[in-house]
Amino acid sequence: MLIGDIDAARGEAVAAEIRAHGLQAAFGQVDTTRKASVEALVGQAVAAHGRLDVVFANAGVFDSFLPFGEIDEALFDRVMAVNVKGYFFTCQAAIGELRKTGGNIVMTASVAGLGAGGGGAAYTASKYATIGLINQIAVEVAALGVRVNGVAPGGVKTAMTAAYVNDPQVGALISQATPLGRWAEPQDIADAVVFLASDEARYITGTVLRVDGGMRSR
Numbered sequence: 001m002l003i004g005d006i007d008a009a010r011g012e013a014v015a016a017e018i019r020a021h022g023l024q025a026a027f028g029q030v031d032t033t034r035k036a037s038v039e040a041l042v043g044q045a046v047a048a049h050g051r052l053d054v055v056f057a058n059a060g061v062f063d064s065f066l067p068f069g070e071i072d073e074a075l076f077d078r079v080m081a082v083n084v085k086g087y088f089f090t091c092q093a094a095i096g097e098l099r100k101t102g103g104n105i106v107m108t109a110s111v112a113g114l115g116a117g118g119g120g121a122a123y124t125a126s127k128y129a130t131i132g133l134i135n136q137i138a139v140e141v142a143a144l145g146v147r148v149n150g151v152a153p154g155g156v157k158t159a160m161t162a163a164y165v166n167d168p169q170v171g172a173l174i175s176q177a178t179p180l181g182r183w184a185e186p187q188d189i190a191d192a193v194v195f196l197a198s199d200e201a202r203y204i205t206g207t208v209l210r211v212d213g214g215m216r217s218r
Helices: 008-020 035-049 073-101 121-144 170-177 186-197
Strands: 002-005 026-029 054-057 104-108 147-153 208-211
Touching: 002 008, 002 035, 008 026, 026 035, 035 073, 054 073, 054 186, 073 104, 073 121, 104 121, 104 186, 121 147, 147 186, 186 208
Parallel strands: 002 026, 054 104, 104 147, 147 208
Antiparallel strands: none
8 A cells, every 4th residue: 555645744653653553654755736746655655566456635725604705816726736636647547557457536525515504615615626627527437347436425534624623613513514423533544545446346336435424315
């Protein structure tokens, strides 16, 4: 397994944690907004393992629920670069190797890509675009034997959302908006990703699986 992240300290820590459980893992620094950087990461994975079977595109940045009129050009460009361009480049870089193995891609979308309220306008637009990429690329590469799917989480306890989880108003609001009554743990999303990446999902492509505790069922 190869962990890619722009944050070397965090990426190395994740790889070390995986190795502590007796599994193989290495780290490669990557800036997903740069096509050459993603291509280098794919090359590193293939050099280390001889093949590429699964790509999980999970890089993302948020717009802090800012009102539409308060999102400046720099923030909009940053959100779209990481959340859309980064996923686009990742898919481009990986397809050539995945077609050799009949592998697949899983991308992190969001309930923000299924309706308003999951973020600010920039984040919401980026996640609608992610879902568009999942559908379009899945259709284009199906004949190559490559599957492309996504997960759409609701509120998840991560470093990106820590400020909101601990906020007495926002944290409670997300919990109340979720029929299962709580924020998701990262493992809740990881289990869904593993399923979509596995042979058990061999006839599933172009699908965005909601892992939102029922949030978008209301």
